[in-house]
Amino acid sequence: MTAESVPRHSPLAHAAEHFRTVTRLSGGALRLAEVPYLTQLTVRAEPGGPAVPGAERALGLRLPAEPNTLTRHGSRTALWMGPDEWLVLAPPEEAGGLEDRLREALADEESAAVADVSGQRTTVLVGGPASQELLARGCALDLHPRAFRGGCAQTTLAHAPVVLVARGAQKPGFWVLVRSSYAGHLGAWLLDAATEYTSVLVREW
């Protein structure tokens, strides 16, 4: 038996149907969906130090230096999480391989560290023209494109700690990274918050 044959169960699997209902009833205003199983790696290194170029080569993208900014390349994203901390997002199939390559690249760098945190958080897509207002119901940050220029922030949404990632200029909306244990709460909150866009309360499960 291999690991791939074992059924996986994402933190918001039970909400998928409700998310689809909201998306349908909102008439295009909102799109809710879980983006599960993303590869997520915490990378720690001294900013500007010798470990950073190696990590960047292994990742194939630059690590953002400015607070609350992100970089993207292909299907990979690096989020600034602290002066010496980044969260790297990659497709699920990169699990293992990417971590090994990074670890190899940083093997001689004593101040650097890599940790696989893929199971720590799941990701919720909050898309559509009403996405900013939906999040403003539970998040105090200014998410207007003019203010949320860096595109990434660690904050609270509905009293749960989250990482917010703007999807980019072309696609209105956000990725909300939420800890697996808080995901059910956040999912229930999103369904409740969407009520005015769907005209009915899409019931919590």
Added chain:
Amino acid sequence: MTSQPHRLPDRGRVDRARPLDFVFDGTPLTGYRGDTLASALLANGVHRTGRSVRLGRPRGIHTAGSEEPCALVQVESPFPEPLVPATTLELHEGLRASSLAGRGRLSPDQDPARYDTLHAHCDLLVVGAGPAGLAAALAAAHSGARVVLADEQPEPGGSLLGTGEYVDGLPGAVWAARARTEIEAAGARFLPRTTVSGYFDDNYLLAVERRTAHLGDLAPASVSRERVWRIRARRVLLATGAHERSLAFADNDRPGIMLAGAARAYLHRWGVLPGRRAVVLTTNDSAYAGAGELAAAGLDIAAVLDARPRPGRRAARAARAGLDVRAGQVVLGTGGEEHLSSVTAAVRGDADRTAQDLDADLLLVSGGWSPAVHLYSQSGGRLRFDEGLGAFLPAGSRQRVESAGAARGIGNLAGCLADGAAAGRRLVEAEGFPAGRTASYATEPEEAETPPVHLYVVPGRGGSGHARHFVDLARDVTVADLGRATRAGLRSVEHIKRHTTAGTGRDQGRTSALLTTGALAQLLGAEVGELGTTTFRAPYHPVSMAALAGRDRGRLFDPVRVTPLHAWHTAHGAAFENVGQWKRAWYYPREGEDMAAAVERECRAARTGVALMDASTLGKIDVQGPDAGVFLDRLYTNMMSTLKVGRIRYGVMCRADGMVFDDGTVLRAGPDRFLATTTTGNAAAVLDWMEQWLQTEWTDLRVRCTSVTDHWATLALVGPASRALLAGLAPDLAVDNDSFPFMSLRDAVVAGVRARVCRISFSGELAYEINVRSWEAPAVWESLYEAGRPLDLTPYGTETMHVLRAEKGYPIIGQDTDGTVTPQDLGMSWVVSKKKADFLGRRSHSRADTSRADRPQLVALLPADPHFLLPEGTQLVAEDTLPAERPVPMLGNVTSSYRSAALDRTFALALVKGGRERTGQLLYARTGEALVPVTVAHPVLYDPEGERRDG
């Protein structure tokens, strides 16, 4: 009675095509869409809306807005709401309301409506959509700045709605509606029915939007009834207007006495003449326009009493138009029981000789205008008293806020429009948004103003006192009350407010504050300016608790954290326990089982067969770096750096005071990599503690800490049969004791999933903790459960975990400890290193207090009656009778107490003074009135030799 006898056929902004039935005090009445309850009542000839709070005097509609001190009614349906101003309550189908005597009734039922909140950010927030606010928003809206305009009324216009004035040749209300359209088309947000109630630091303001209450029964359930706006504004412009105020004369509180501007508004906005024959009393020019318009609309004006000896040009014009203007006259008193019937006029200062009774059912009063400086003051703004205007005006704030229009004392329409436009332009340009050309607005010409006279108290007939000269109608405070306060020695307006309650009503003294201060100045022989104002605090307008709660109620009140296995626990009938924000499976009752029976069965399974628990809530922190061992040595009381790769060690952490802070295991995954576990409740605190030391004190250590609590799920497989079960699911893992000894870890494939298996036991039994990625946990759990069926694998919850660990004397940090307990107190000196040079808390362990012999120590207690379960928290005493001494000298208290299947009896853990020395002693536990004998025992009651952990 004719329907709406006081309604004019063709005036006002009500929709005569939309009549609305409503009920007031049981009487069915009719009004129109666009009415307030007050305007509809006045149209039907109803003034009296209740009685006063202290004296029970009849009171009626005094104003036409949110500043109303008297006409506070009880809404009975659609949903009961107390103390709602009739002057702002929008009439709707199905409204039932009742008069009140100063106090309302809260509904005992749960409010079924939704309330929600929205955070908003803007470059400019304009508060108030009157002429100044609209002009400001028009000037700012095209600049590209984010502009929000909030107004408490259903439609924009502010005073323009009630004065009949024209702007740019358009009726004020029409101009305002067009301005709104333009502002919104430019991208600004207009919030009607929105009262900005709080102004906090960093230009953070709180506003409440009333969204559906005006729809009555037709309010859609999916739309929030009220919304709290939490607004962060770069700049704020307060265009909040001004409140007219009354004067203190005898019997100035009868129904039928209202502010002059209010009557004008009832005419223009609602097409209502609130009486047949009126007397006007004024100290200033503002009453003349309304008096003339009301007279033209058919109100018989008996006289205009102008307190000024030379009222000036506007008065002269009114006299030429036929009004009986009486210079230098005031009101001495009024007559009438339930409603005003007469007004006594007299020359000011010559009352007794000149008094004359005038028949009237309406008395319109203008004692001057008080700028609404409440929010400005809340912002931290200073106020100064302007002697000429007789008003407190904004005089500088530490925040980025300005005032415009009547809110800073500008008294005419043209001035307010120009002031607002200039301010709107200036404020967005200060934020870097070019505003372009600023419009100017055409208004009707006005005669030059004659200054007001600053009059507050009008003495009654000789020697009649001031017991019915009201300054605060909402709180029934009179000039006589103020006199008593000053005679008691009070001089500060703050003290007098608290002594008399003046200004503490629902309206917070909107119409009464300056009148109160003016009356006080007269009593004290002081200047109004030197007395100042009381402190303005949020909220400016009452905010319901339901609105503040918003969606944070019920299930959404506080996040609930669950493990990946939560659905399984629920499906298998688990009862849950709250541990911090976590829901943990507590026990799994079978059909007909109570908690005790379920826990006993689960305990027996763990001790005799095999049992499975979800331990995923344990905090897990990945600690990496070449100095990780040194770091952990400083953090834990025992040695961690000597741990071999692949091995696990239990550890205790103390705060600097030497008291136990947390405990858990540390495993070494590699030369430079450890995983520390924490208690469920302390995961975040321990990570913070680690970061605090790394970032502030031990910055030289090359260590990185990462929370992986939610990344891993932890499945605890416990019991003598656990080895066989694991072996079946992990064929490549050598599970015999020599290959996989206690306190070691192995990476292995379990049930087809890559797992980290640790031999850790919190029960004393042979046990494994299987760690897998969170999303794989349900599949692994199911595999274990299925494979365990032949062995009667029993899922167990936290209660059983507690019993099992207590039988072994393992303390739970936070239950058996309370932040005043050292490791030594717990009997765990073995976990405190004698070799290490230092660790957090070490020095505190040698303090005289931490080393004294009679400290509370952890022991077990065995009740003499083996079936008696001691309540946790029970206090312990030495004798079987309570001594006379008070307080009774206590020896300690019970921290944990359980029924034990393994011991076939009840037992408890307790912290007892010098407890270890008392082993074998009989103590007494005070439960209710009884003193129950208990024997002190060593805390390890089960398998003290530790023979069971290897199976």
